[in-house]
Amino acid sequence: MSITFESELLGGSFGVIVHGGAGDVPDDRLPRHLEGCRAAAVAAREILVTSGTALDAVQAAVRVLEDDPVFNAGTGACLTSDATLELDAAIMDGSSLAFGGICALGPFKNPIAIARAVLNEAEHVLYAGAGADAFARAHGFEPVAPESLITEAARKKLASALAAGRPASFAGGTVGAVARDRSGAVAAATSTGGMSGKRPGRVGDSPIPGAGTYADSRGGAASATGHGEGILRVTLTAELVHALRSGVAVGSAARAAIELLSDRTGMTGGVIAVDARGRLGLARSTRTMSWAAEWDGGSDAGS
Numbered sequence: 001m002s003i004t005f006e007s008e009l010l011g012g013s014f015g016v017i018v019h020g021g022a023g024d025v026p027d028d029r030l031p032r033h034l035e036g037c038r039a040a041a042v043a044a045r046e047i048l049v050t051s052g053t054a055l056d057a058v059q060a061a062v063r064v065l066e067d068d069p070v071f072n073a074g075t076g077a078c079l080t081s082d083a084t085l086e087l088d089a090a091i092m093d094g095s096s097l098a099f100g101g102i103c104a105l106g107p108f109k110n111p112i113a114i115a116r117a118v119l120n121e122a123e124h125v126l127y128a129g130a131g132a133d134a135f136a137r138a139h140g141f142e143p144v145a146p147e148s149l150i151t152e153a154a155r156k157k158l159a160s161a162l163a164a165g166r167p168a169s170f171a172g173g174t175v176g177a178v179a180r181d182r183s184g185a186v187a188a189a190t191s192t193g194g195m196s197g198k199r200p201g202r203v204g205d206s207p208i209p210g211a212g213t214y215a216d217s218r219g220g221a222a223s224a225t226g227h228g229e230g231i232l233r234v235t236l237t238a239e240l241v242h243a244l245r246s247g248v249a250v251g252s253a254a255r256a257a258i259e260l261l262s263d264r265t266g267m268t269g270g271v272i273a274v275d276a277r278g279r280l281g282l283a284r285s286t287r288t289m290s291w292a293a294e295w296d297g298g299s300d301a302g303s
């Protein structure tokens with residue numbers, strides 16, 4: 001399996017890159033995915049340009065994508081085999097290595113805000129299932145009616161996964177963001193409904209440190225998407241950030257991480273990354289992965 005796309009962008013004193021999920025989005029729907037990614041990157045830019053933190057910027061970007069029903073996170077998240085929502089999200093601050101994650105969370109509108117509350121509280125790193133719901137409630141988040149988050153497209157994807165007798169290898173549309181701010185700090189955030197037709201209780205790579213999400217200001221930050229069972233087993237973002245710490249260029253590090261996923265597990269996916277100098281990179285082995293980037297000197301987007 002080959003890398004179908006790899007890129008490195010210049011970046012600068014600040015920069016952000018977001019993704020809207022590795023997958024195979026039909027060409028006629030790609031403009032809508034790109035539009036969503038661009039809006040998320042601009043939301044992050046507005047924070048970075050006024051010397052806000054990378055952590056706030058990645059949270060803002062992911063929130064925009066969670067609220068966009070096109071993506072598999074928050075509104076529009078895909079469903080378990082029981083037609084329920086079990087949401088995974090995580091956020092990491094590369095300067096302190098503080099991490100907040102929730103997994104198999106119930107119907108809350110913005111899982112990334114709850115992950116941020118976990119990070120801020122700094123008591124534990126990861127909450128699951130009923131405990132994640134209880135943490136959210138205790139911190140002022142109210143669950144919403146599941147119907148307000150479940151889209152027709154998510155129901156259709158579940159129906160085809162159930163008809164095929166197995167979960168879709170991954171749903172596409174997971175969202176993530178990585179950024180570097182003017183102080184030199186980096187951060188990463190990822191949010192997803194996981195796979196259509198996953199078994200209840202299944203947790204993917206997104207909320208696990210070093211699998212779907214990782215940040216260390218001494219190296220850089222990364223957010224992965226794709227077949228979570230493979231990303232977990234190769235600790236994809238930990239490997240990528242380790243390469244950045246050793247001085248590998250960000251585009252090459254992203255490519256190597258996706259090659260590792262393919263070589264060791266035969267699975268596909270994509271990743272976005274930023275290095276400690278603010279250079280942005282991405283790689284994917286899937287046909288599509290919409291993305292958008294903003295930095296002090298420019299912007300770019302693709303799919």
Ligand code: ASP
Pocket residue numbers: 021022170171172173174192193194195203204205206212224225226227228229231
């Ligand atoms: N990696 C996600 C998961 O396995 C799915 C995706 O990126 O589309 O939960």
